[in-house]
Amino acid sequence: LMNGNAFIAAAPWFDEGFAEYFASIQVDNKEARVGKIPDQTYLILQQMGWMKIPDLFRVKHYSQAYNESGERRTVFYAESAMVVHYLYDNMLISKLGVYFDLVNNKGVSTEDAIQQTFGMTAAQFDSKIRSYVAGGAFKYYPIPTPANIVKDGYSSNPVSASDAAALMAEIHLHSPDYQDKAIAEFEAILKADPNSAAAARGLGYAYMRKREFNRAQEYFTQALKLNSQDPRVHYYAAMLKSREKGFSRSNSPEIIKDLEAAIALDPNFADCYSMLAFAYAGNGQPDKGLEAIKKAVALSPRNEHYYYNYAQMLIANHKYDDAIGILQALQKRGNPQMAMAINQSLESAERLKSYGDRIVLSEPGNKSDASESPDSDDSDDTDRPAPDSTRRTSVTVTLKPGQKTPTQAEVHGTLVSVDCSKAPKAVLTVTSEGKTLKFHTDDPKNLLVTGGKFSCSLANRKVVLNYLDVGEPEGIAMILQLVH
Numbered sequence: 001l002m003n004g005n006a007f008i009a010a011a012p013w014f015d016e017g018f019a020e021y022f023a024s025i026q027v028d029n030k031e032a033r034v035g036k037i038p039d040q041t042y043l044i045l046q047q048m049g050w051m052k053i054p055d056l057f058r059v060k061h062y063s064q065a066y067n068e069s070g071e072r073r074t075v076f077y078a079e080s081a082m083v084v085h086y087l088y089d090n091m092l093i094s095k096l097g098v099y100f101d102l103v104n105n106k107g108v109s110t111e112d113a114i115q116q117t118f119g120m121t122a123a124q125f126d127s128k129i130r131s132y133v134a135g136g137a138f139k140y141y142p143i144p145t146p147a148n149i150v151k152d153g154y155s156s157n158p159v160s161a162s163d164a165a166a167l168m169a170e171i172h173l174h175s176p177d178y179q180d181k182a183i184a185e186f187e188a189i190l191k192a193d194p195n196s197a198a199a200a201r202g203l204g205y206a207y208m209r210k211r212e213f214n215r216a217q218e219y220f221t222q223a224l225k226l227n228s229q230d231p232r233v234h235y236y237a238a239m240l241k242s243r244e245k246g247f248s249r250s251n252s253p254e255i256i257k258d259l260e261a262a263i264a265l266d267p268n269f270a271d272c273y274s275m276l277a278f279a280y281a282g283n284g285q286p287d288k289g290l291e292a293i294k295k296a297v298a299l300s301p302r303n304e305h306y307y308y309n310y311a312q313m314l315i316a317n318h319k320y321d322d323a324i325g326i327l328q329a330l331q332k333r334g335n336p337q338m339a340m341a342i343n344q345s346l347e348s349a350e351r352l353k354s355y356g357d358r359i360v361l362s363e364p365g366n367k368s369d370a371s372e373s374p375d376s377d378d379s380d381d382t383d384r385p386a387p388d389s390t391r392r393t394s395v396t397v398t399l400k401p402g403q404k405t406p407t408q409a410e411v412h413g414t415l416v417s418v419d420c421s422k423a424p425k426a427v428l429t430v431t432s433e434g435k436t437l438k439f440h441t442d443d444p445k446n447l448l449v450t451g452g453k454f455s456c457s458l459a460n461r462k463v464v465l466n467y468l469d470v471g472e473p474e475g476i477a478m479i480l481q482l483v484h
Contacts, residue, residue, distance in 0.1 A: 002015055002018060002019075002302070003300050003301075003302050003303065004299065004300060004301075005301075006301070006302060010096075010100055010302075011057060011059070011060075011100070011103075012059050012060065012061055012063075012066050012076075012080075013056050013057055013059060013076070013079075013080040013083065014080070014084065014096065016076070016077055016080045016081075017080035017081050017082075017083055017084030017085075018084055020041075020077060020078075020080065020081035020084070021035060021081060021084045021085060021088065022034065024036045024037065024038055027145065028145065029145060030144070030145055031142045031143060031144055031145050032142070032143045032145055033140055033141070033142050033143075034140060034141045034142075034143060035085065035088060035138070035139060035140035035141055036138075036140045037081070037082075037085060037138050040078075041078045041081055041082065042133065042136070044074055044075065044078040045075070045078050045079060045082065045133060048071050048074060048075050048078075049075065050075065050079060050130065051065075051072075051075055051076065051079055052122075052126060053083070053114070053122055053125055053126040053129060054110045054111055054114070054122045054126075056076065056079055056080065056083070057110050057114075058110055059076060060334075060335075061335075062335065062336060062337060079129075082129060082132070082133050083129055085132075085138055086128070086129055086132045088139070089132075089138060089139045092118065095117050095118065096117075098116070098117045099113050099114070099117040099118075102116060102117065104332065104333065105332070107332070110122070160193075162189050162192065162193040162196040162198075162199065163196065163198055165185065165188075165189050165199075166186065166189055166196055166198035166199045166202055167198070168185070169182045169185035169186050169189065169199070169202055170182070170198070170202050172185065173186075173202060173205065173206055179206065179209075182202070182206060183203065183206050186199045186202045186203040186206065187203065190203070195226055196226075197223045197226035197227035197230060197233075198223075200219045200220075200222040200223035200226060201219070201220070201223040201230065201232060201233050201236065203215075203219040204216045204217075204218075204219030204220040204222075204223060204233075204236060204240075205236055207219065208236065208239065208240050208243065211243075213240060213243070213244050216236075216240055217240060220233060220236055220237050220240065224237070229265055230265070231261075231262040231263075231265035231266035231269055231272070232262070234258045234259070234261040234262035234265070235258070235259065235262040235269065235271065235272050235275075237258045238255045238258035238259045238262070238272075238275060238279070239275065241254055241255050241258070242255055242275065242278075242279070246282070246412065246462070246483075247278045247279055247281065247282025247283075247412065248282060248412050248413075248432070248433060249282065249283060249284060249412065249432075249433055250433045251282070252279045252280070252282040252283035253283060255275070255279040255282075256276065256279045256280065256283065259272045259275060259276045259279060260276070263276070268299055270295075270296045270299035270300045270303070270306070271296070273292045273293065273295040273296035273299070274292075274293060274296040274305070274306055274309050276289075276292040277289040277290070277292040277293035277296070277309060277312075277313050278309070278312075280292055281313065281316050282412060284410075286313065286316040286317050287317060289313045289316060289317075290313040290314065290316070290317050290319075292313075293306065293309050293310045293313045294310070296309070296310075297310055304330060304333065304335060304338060305338075307326055307329075307330055308326075308327075308330060308338060308341065308342065308345070310326060311323040311326040311327050311330075311345060311349070312345065314326070315345070315348065315349050315352060318352075320349050320350075320352055320353035321353065323345075323349045324346065324349050324350060324353070327342055327345055327346040327349060328346065330342050331343070331346065344450060344451070347450070348448075348450045348479075348481075351448045351450075351479075352448070352479065409466075409467055409468075409469045409475065410464060410465065410466050410467070411430060411432050411437060411464070411465050411467070412432060412463075412464050413430045413431050413432030413433070413437070413462075413463065413465075414430065414431050414432070414460060414461065414462055414463065415428060415429070415430055415458055415459065415460070415461045415462075415463040415465075415480075415482075416429045416430065416431055416436075416459060416460065417429045417458075417459050418455070418456050418457070418458050418459070419456075420444075420456035424442065424443040424444070424445075425440060425441065425442055425443070426440065426441050426443075426444050426447075426456065427439070427440045428440070428441075428465070428477055428480070430463065430465055437475075439465060439467050439475045439476065439477040440475075440476065440477065441476065441477045447477055447478070447479070447480055448478065448479045448480070449479075449480045449481075449482065450479070450480075450481045450482070451481050451482035451483065452482040454480065458482075461482055461483070462482075462483040463480060463481060463482055463483060464480075464481040464483060465477060465479070465480055465481070466478045466479035466480075466481075
């Protein structure tokens with residue numbers, strides 16, 4: 001509910017406390033009682049102790065207290081529930097927007113943000129919460145149950161034994177310690193019920209994660225035959241194609257077909273839109289990719305991975321300022337699992353932005369040459385990293401009589417070799433979709449490289465190459481992305 005509707009980046013204590021608050025709803029044919037505190041929550045805090053409020057508020061999704069089993073995690077959930085109850089009971093929920101803005105956007109410390117938001121020190125706030133819990137009094141809200149809610153508000157269908165077992169196996173599949181158990185469970189289900197589409201889908205996904213792509217394809221094909229109306233099977237089929245061959249121009253149309261089939265069955269499938277963005281970009285339609293990722297963000301506005309992908313689509317559409325703004329906001333959130341990718345993308349976006357005014361078009365006879373740039377030197381050190389964005393190296397393109405103005409283009413493929421025999425010039429040979437293409441640069445200093453360093457010994461590397469198409473067999477290499 002929060003991920004689909006809230007645009008602010010909250011924190012685990014609020015997300016989990018909010019969930020705990022509403023998890024205790026009691027409904028009968030007369031009323032729904034919202035906000036009751038289970039006795040167990042009191043017992044946990046009495047027996048296991050407390051976290052200090054600033055420590056509770058500083059827990060992140062990647063923190064040990066949130067991810068590891070044990071008493072500390074149990075206390076985290078119980079105390080988060082009590083804090084949210086306290087905020088609701090004292091009409092303070094509306095102030096949280098101020099708190100999260102101070103912490104997430106303005107870099108204010110947790111303690112200072114508590115003081116500015118609630119008008120009390122962190123220690124005083126901690127004392128208020130403990131007194132609230134010790135008092136044992138809380139508010140809850142009885143809401144009349146709508147007439148005929150059971151008859152008209154819900155529908156139900158029987159679940160077969162094999163589907164119920166497949167659901168349990170899928171839960172195990174997404175739990176790191178139980179993945180092998182899940183595979184055994186799926187196999188047992190299919191042995192007892194060969195028509196279980198859910199089990200076939202689950203096995204396909206399990207083998208895809210193990211990179212056994214042929215076996216994964218076998219089970220996805222089986223699942224589609226059993227139930228062609230399952231959007232997740234179409235999504236997994238697209239994922240399999242992307243992992244096997246990437247988002248190449250030849251592969252992307254099939255990926256797009258699978259994803260559009262999934263979206264037709266489930267228009268709110270956010271992951272489909274996120275992958276569809278890259279498929280469109282790989283198909284030479286970055287504008288459609290940008291529209292697709294916008295839909296993913298709208299469906300799940302707090303998903304950091306979607307925002308990162310949004311930034312990639314903005315870069316693909318040369319909207320560098322917008323991309324830089326998003327990446328800088330992600331950088332502030334401090335997710336260590338994404339930090340490297342965010343930093344690399346931010347660096348790339350800033351370099352690409354600076355590249356726009358570093359292309360010099362020269363008419364025939366103009367003696368201007370990139371080698372005369374004050375930044376150039378006579379060094380033969382081609383194993384150095386690409387220049388950073390503060391350098392003003394440029395690419396000079398001398399137009400021949402009647403030659404068209406260069407346009408930017410992009411190719412996905414394999415960098416076969418780099419020929420530096422005529423240094424400082426270099427020629428990059430790339431194979432893509434069965435074609436061998438050559439791209440040259442007057443000096444590797446003018447080549448922006450992401451994902452690694454330029455070297456004359458680079459070979460057999462997956463790459464994305466942005467180049468200037470000057471209407472000749474050899475394009476001018478501009479940006480080289482080394483794909484890992």
